[in-house]
Amino acid sequence: MTEAQFIPKAYTNTVEQGKVTWESPSNIALVKYWGKKKNQIPENPSISFTLNNCKTITTLTFEKKEDTSDFDFEVYLDGEKKDGFKPKIETFFKRVEAYVPFLKDYKFVVETRNTFPHSSGIASSASGMSAMALCLMSVEKQLSSNEISEEYFNQKASFLARLGSGSACRSIEGDLIVWGENEVVKGSSDLFGVKYPYAVHDNFKEYQDTILLVDKGEKQVSSTVGHNLMFNHPYAQNRFAQAHDNLEKLKPILESGNLDEFISLIESEALTLHAMMMTSMPYFILMKPNTLEIINKIWAFRKETGAHIGFTLDAGANVHVLYPKKESEKILEFIKNELVGYCQNEQYICDQIGFGAQQVQ
Ligand code: PMV
Secondary structure, eight states: OOGGGGSOOOOSOOOOEEEEEEEEEEEEEEEOOOOEEGGGEESSOEEEEEEEEEEEEEEEEEEEOSOOSSOEEEEEETTEEOGGGHHHHHHHHHHHTTTSTTGGGEEEEEEEEESSOTTSSOOOHHHHHHHHHHHHHHHHHHHTTTOOOHHHHHHHHHHHHHHHOGGGGGSSBOSEEEESOOSSSTTOOSSSEEEOOSOOOGGGTTOEEEEEOSOOSOOSSOHHHHHHTTTTOTTHHHHHHHHHHHHHHHHHHHHHTOHHHHHHHHHHHHHHHHHHHHTSSSOOOOOOHHHHHHHHHHHHHHHHHOOOOEEEEOSSSOEEEEEOGGGHHHHHHHIIIIIGGGSGGGOEEEEEBOOBOEEOO
């Protein structure tokens, strides 16, 4: 697949107006994407669990307009007009216009809401950008007289989402998604996410992710800035090679269901991501003291009880606590008793592995 294959042929249908709604989930990477080339091409492959409960629900209303010289859209979050979101969407529209050439033909109203608190520090860009991309694909489908295969629809939705926010390309489907060309996963691509095609042990079915909201504030360093600091980073090339190795190591782990090895690999990935931040120039730290308190508590509990509890981190202070469904009773009890106290306002979100976005309307 090349970019050119996502440029549509002339549309066969005219549509005056319409309305589409998609709900799309967030995802959490096990092998992390950190560092990108031009046009949101990742420096290394990544693999993620799609989440189930942390979602963005977006309705796109569109109406044909006379003047097709520029974009025309409004954005609402939770029913409130949000002009502050417009520059991000405008940038996205500019990036994807060549692939969805109808953007200037319509006036759009974007109404969006998240199932998780807006300022929770949970990245809404993955769920938000994927929901938006899916809405645009639904418009394209109508303009193409519905003659688009499901495979093409999902691939192109992932491709468009990637141009909005890299990791968003892993939110279209579930339950495990790989993005970034590599030798381990056949059919993998830098352009879009693909479903992990190999055997996955039952231990990972309904895998739990309890997200501990340690710090809900604005991040001091955005992921865009963080990715860019991988240019000329002294350890970048080794890190990129390590991501390929870790993906290769993960394959037999996913197949055998070896939870101890799984935990070692994902925790090492999380700490490596943050080590890259700490060794950038300028360097920065996104973990907070309570992030470390939680990590140490998890390690102590695991040592004491043998429970298969592990953690991962994204580009922030929050901790994703990962564990198998069958151990959830005892682990959730531990989380409530010992970890929630380290969260801002004791806030946490119970989620689990999910199966991707759904069209609502
Ligand atoms: O999609 P972005 O540009 O926000 O980058 C996300 C990067 C990490 O969340 C840290 C890792 C990942 O693979 O999701």
